[in-house]
Amino acid sequence: MIGAFIPLAAAALVPAPVPASTGAGAARPPVLLTAAPARLDLAGSTRAVVRVTNSGTKRVVVDVSRTGFAVDLRGHPRIVRGAGAVARSAAHWLTLRPTHLTLGPRASASLFVASKLPRRAEPGDHDAVVLLSTRPLETAHLAARVRMGVVVVVRAPGRIVRRLELRRLRVVRRRRGRVLELTVANRGNVTESLERARAVVSRAASGRHVATLIAGSRDLRPRTRGILEFPFRARRHGLMTARIVVFAEPGR
Numbered sequence: 396m397i398g399a400f401i402p403l404a405a406a407a408l409v410p411a412p413v414p415a416s417t418g419a420g421a422a423r424p425p426v427l428l429t430a431a432p433a434r435l436d437l438a439g440s441t442r443a444v445v446r447v448t449n450s451g452t453k454r455v456v457v458d459v460s461r462t463g464f465a466v467d468l469r470g471h472p473r474i475v476r477g478a479g480a481v482a483r484s485a486a487h488w489l490t491l492r493p494t495h496l497t498l499g500p501r502a503s504a505s506l507f508v509a510s511k512l513p514r515r516a517e518p519g520d521h522d523a524v525v526l527l528s529t530r531p532l533e534t535a536h537l538a539a540r541v542r543m544g545v546v547v548v549v550r551a552p553g554r555i556v557r558r559l560e561l562r563r564l565r566v567v568r569r570r571r572g573r574v575l576e577l578t579v580a581n582r583g584n585v586t587e588s589l590e591r592a593r594a595v596v597s598r599a600a601s602g603r604h605v606a607t608l609i610a611g612s613r614d615l616r617p618r619t620r621g622i623l624e625f626p627f628r629a630r631r632h633g634l635m636t637a638r639i640v641v642f643a644e645p646g647r
Contacts, residue, residue, distance in 0.1 A: 423452050425453040426451040426455050428448070428457070428529060429447075430446070431448075432545075434545065437508075437510045437547065437548065438549075438552075439549070439550070440509075442510070443508050444506065444508070445508060445545055446503055447504055448498070448501075449499070452500050454497070456529065457497075458527075459494045459496065459506060461489045461491060461524070461525055462476060462523065464522070464524045466619065466621070468622045469624075470621060470622075474526070483517070483520070484522070485510065485521035485522055485547060486523035486524075488513065491507070491509075510549045516551040517584070518555065519584025519585050519617055520585045520617055521549045524546055525545040526543075555584065555585055559579060559615075560582055564637060564639070572627060574626055574627060575594055575624070576623070577622065577639060578621070578622055579615060579641075585617060587614070588615075589612065589621075592610040594607070594640075595637065596608065596636070597635060597636050598634075599633075599634040600634070606631075608625035609625070610624055625637075
């Protein structure tokens with residue numbers, strides 16, 4: 396049995412990976428690339444600036460490109476080559492200037508990202524990744540290369556549809572205990588942020604509360620499915636029910 400209370404929220408995609416900073420006193424790596432912001436939300440045809448910084452000790456050349464990406468059921472992203480290879484990709488809508496950056500040690504540069512919507516663009520969210528790839532750098536007889544991505548979400552104007560569906564709920568046994576896995580489908584046209592989702596587990600016969608389980612936050616892109624995981628550590632047996640609650644983002 397699954398009960399649901401689902402206020403919907405505007406979403407933020409998973410931010411680009413940023414290397415962890417080195418500890419105090421530790422030697423800086425030859426290349427340490429960061430980008431700010433790590434995600435861009437663009438409304439229609441507009442532009443924004445990403446600040447790219449090399450905090451390493453070596454001069455680097457960064458190649459800038461655009462591509463689509465996909466996310467699996469558990470929220471792990473992967474690059475998909477070809478701007479039109481992913482449904483609702485905005486890669487073809489983006490213009491990047493410049494397409495190459497040369498950064499000395501502790502240097503920064505501005506990257507301009509512009510979006511231009513095509514005619515009759517489908518309303519809602521469309522996304523892409525701006526890839527920042529350093530040229531191979533010879534260090535300690537190894538060719539080191541850094542690649543990171545800045546997620547870009549372009550929202551096309553029109554009727555916004557928000558619709559989440561709670562689907563299969565099952566118990567999975569793992570080494571560290573049981574996990575409740577809930578499949579959620581986003582049937583809307585905007586990315587939804589699933590934050591602070593919880594499963595309230597009770598005895599089926601008495602309704603007595605057993606445990607409240609918290610899932611990790613994740614984003615669900617338009618017209619895709621994903622899995623929320625609720626770790627269940629309690630050693631309880633018997634027939635139980637779970638009421639699933641997904642909260643909106645604060646302030647919405």
